[in-house]
Amino acid sequence: MSGTFWPLERLRTSRFVVAPVVAALLVALLMPSGVLAVHDTGAFELDGNATSSTSDDWDKVCHEVTGTDCSTSSNTSGAKAVAWAAEPNPNSTIFTGGGSKDPIDIDQWAWKDGAGGLPDKDNLMHAFAARYTRPPSATCPAGTASTCELLFFGSDRFDNSGDAQQGFWFFQNPISLGSQKVGGAEGFNGVHRNGDILVISDFSNGGSTSTITVYTWDSACTAAGKPFPYCGDSNLHLQATSNAANCATVGANDAFCGIVNPTNGTTAPWPFTDKSGNSTYLQGELYEGGINLSLLGLGNECFSSVSAETRSSTSTTAVLKDFVLAGFGSCSSKITTTAKDGNGGTIPPGGLSIGTGSVSVKDAATITVDGASTWTGSVSFFLCGPASTACTTGGTQIGTGQTVNQSTTQPILSDTATVTSVGTYCWRAEFTSGTTGVPNASDAGSGNPNPECFAVNPVTPTLTTQASGPIQLGGTISDNATLTGTANKPGTPVINPTTAGGPAGGSITFTVYGPNNCTTVAGTRSVDVTGDGTYGSGAFQPQAVGVYTFVASYNGDSPNTNGTGPTACPDTTGTETVLVTDTTGVTTAQNWLPNDSATITSGGGSALGGNLTLTLYDNGTCNGTAIYTQSFTISGGSTATVTTTNNAVKVSTSTTVSWKAVYTSTVPNVGGSTSNCETTTLSINN
Template sequence: MRRVPASASRWRSLPRAGLFVSLLLACGAALAGAPVKDPNVFELDGNAHDQAPAGDDWELIAPDGTGGNALRGVFITDSVTGDDKIFHGGGSKDVRDISQWGATTGEPPDKNDIEHAYAAAYNVGGDLVIYFGLDRFSTDGDSAMGFWFFKNNIGTTATGFSGVHAVGDILVTSDNVTGGTVSVINVFKWVGGQNPLQLLASSTTGGGSTDGAGVFCLTNTYACAIRNATAQPVPASWGGYTFKGAGAVNDFPPFAFYEGGVNISALLGGSETPCFSSFMAMTRTSASETAQLKDFALGAFPLCGISVGKACVVDADSPKINSDGESIHTKFNIPITNTGVGTVYDLSIEEDTALPGSFATSCHVSSPIVSGNMSTDGAVAVLASLGAGATSNIIVECDSKANPLVNSVTARAKSTQAQANRDLSASHTTGSGETCAVQPDPAIIVTKECAPSTGAPTGVKLKVGGGFEVCVNISVKNDSVESLKSVSITDNHIGALLTGGTLTPGQTVTYNNQCYTATNADGNETNPAEAAFSDEVNVSGVGAISGEPVGDPALPEATATCKLCPCSGPSCAP
């Protein structure tokens, strides 16, 4: 029986990233290389148990561990049943591009069957030092292994892999000879071309030695590895470990556990530290770069990255209705954070300004000062560089008919100065707690008065043939900061004066000398001194931004009462 499948990959962003904010790994400055074997950083001691001194161990990096002090950590649980993803075909070799590697579902030889794989990155005196390891299902025979650190995101397909090599990918190969210590370490850099692997360091050419604790290191101390020569406890954070023929066990049998480390910065000789995205542990027929590949465990290992946010800024000018009364001016703070281990370059942002419907939006960057508006999905450069762990706040100002404006922003950056295109990106859509809206109150002032004229000082005069002509002046003013749409003005005697109109903020429309014919005075009054004529005007409309009707629940109105005869004498009301 083989172990039940787990097939899981986990990476984490671990605490204390602030340790490297001022230590820019990608500055290109050549530093004295930090030795890989440093127990105060990581316990390279042939077991996974965290113990004195203060350095991390795999017990902390595993899924149920506390996380340790790594900048990034990944822990992969690989299936050891017949549904394991394994290499397939003769093209699966390190000297060929990933697109030529084959993969299938199957079962590798027991001695090559990976059960767990892990990696963790650290800043050690300005150097990027990566530790890595794996444990096997069986120790029945020799087994070599390799560890790839890819700059591109690499995944699997039904018959192979997605993604390709990038110049700067790093490969570490080593041996795992039953009954012996580690004695071979090779470190390669992918450069492409006819001879795609450049040897950076090797125990074959540069020598190495094993110390009293069983740790084998290159002479330059920039790469080291060790196996467990004796049974070692499986940490509880592992989630279990199964060994061939024994089932679930509490200890790694001798030579089942392997770990190593490499100082990437030192081996690259001061060139820019690469931004890795994926990690792969694999078993192979030998430590040679031309060896046939067997099993693999693949997971995300993003050492470079950015994050972006977006939130409304509330001040005297934001959010604020524009003078057109239909659009809103809003400021947004867009924090961009470098979440990786090295400086990123040529940062830009893109606003999603293509909103559906009529909510047209235009945006521009106001801080830092950037010329030109942001077109739909058009990148606007905002920063030349951003150091590891640093955050820069970008202020963007937008004008939109949306209230509130909810859209997305995308930040992009280059992982290295030499990168042709911005290869890092992050997006954020404003949430409910990150937006702000205006709340205008649509209002209208309606005025109606009698329209005096020659021969009709009260606005009312007798008509030849009978009846009365009553004339009034009407004015309607938009007394709000938003435009009013679908405005209708109707007089109960004159009829419709305006239908479906628009009033901008503060706009007044007037209708002077609007006359109608009345047959009788109010209440059929026949006394000329008391006869009066009343009519009413009603106004309706909807706020262009608020969508609220004016005068809700009662429509705005005004009434004018015009008398037939002017009042005079002491009895007249003022």
């Protein structure tokens, strides 16, 4: 086909284009042949009927929208947006007023209901649309776009008497009927956005001749040819036009085409009654068309509403007559996220360790935008914790927003966050769209387990001990405990702290059991801890001999450092027992038991009789206090000898003692006598 195509600048930038105005209008460009086939992409049938055979058709669109039979029980095969609306009353919702024209914004359009007065050929019964996204291919070329974006549209009318001029508006903003007064009628809700698409089609000569023109709304255009040659009228940017756009004859090189049903009796897959009472279409009562948006540089547009309109001519200033308005898809965005460790790796199911008091983490976000092949925006990351099950709002922002677009490598990693407390943390990523029509998106995570949440676990330190060596009773024993693997306290704030947490606190308790058992507590003492180090129990003094066992335990410092259980008693390591012994010594002390003997003899041989008393003194003079006395009875014989048997009075030190013997006679004529003072000097060396 032949056609005229104007520069395909993006609508959002056209007002800023600075270029010389070339001759009155640019030289017509011929479409390249052989590759631009909107009617034979395989996505949708543009064949002049509404019934599907090999691919989708309007019967499936009807079923997908209404859920009713529509002569099929199938939906479309992957249409990303569909619309189907009925207006069976010819007197329903028609345009009115001089402001209802395509170059004028929607908020100045007016409509009325129940008025009638339109030619029957201009009364629409149904309107429908569908959009598809396909990978670029020979049958679905996309130019420089990454996807092949296809737009199909159609309507049926009450009567086929005469040629029909139709238009189809595809609005990015939601458009609906309003109740506010515009002139003498009611207005519409919503306004145009740059990039809205208008397709105007004229079928004449029984449908054999088809003219299609594609415009986009562009507020930079002030009039036809002003200020740019592609301006078709005020607010209308002429994108392309062709007077040979009949899908039945256009061949395989069309970027857009349209077709009407070529014969009477064409099946209407939904309830339909025309002016003549037919339930099938007379020739020309059904119209359908399609556009390869990507080839026109329009594949990035997201639509919310569609309106089919009839018009008095194909002129941009034609009087608008009937319309059918429907919702039609929209752009969507989605962001999915997964928590990662500080290197961007997978976090184990059990979570991460707090380590020495901090751990690094990241988030990974994947952004999906449907309905726009090019888009831009930013993604921001937030982290909640340490007591979170989700992060729907708030949290600590990690880094600044990262600029993203359709070419950004995904997933997108956040800046590194430093976490300094044990607990449960959850991420949230927020996508802020910079493209009109593409909504923002947020992902606070969901599911069990929530991929956006992760645990940070405490450390359990190691406590090794060494008791002192064996001692003799009377000495002291002690224990040393070496604590390693503690974690610092949480910083302030917990996430990305500006003040680091101090070393772990808590205390080590030393208990000594014994002797020779693990039940009798011989002593206990607690020592405060300041992080890793070796801590002493201090001295304990056992009170008995035997084996003593030290037991040490650390109570931890929540939340980052666990305690350690007590060491064993009985000791299994040989490092926690102390033997306490005692010594023996031989000492001598001499004890002298002083004894004496005495012999008494009568001088004349007379028999003796009486008492002989021996007395021991603690001096050498036989005077003073006697320390031992023993008496003997003497009888018979003239001589008697006696010996003391002292075993009670001892002399233990060097000294002088003396004995004196006194005989008292009881025999008449035999006198008594007294001995001399007998002395003994002792020298004792122990």
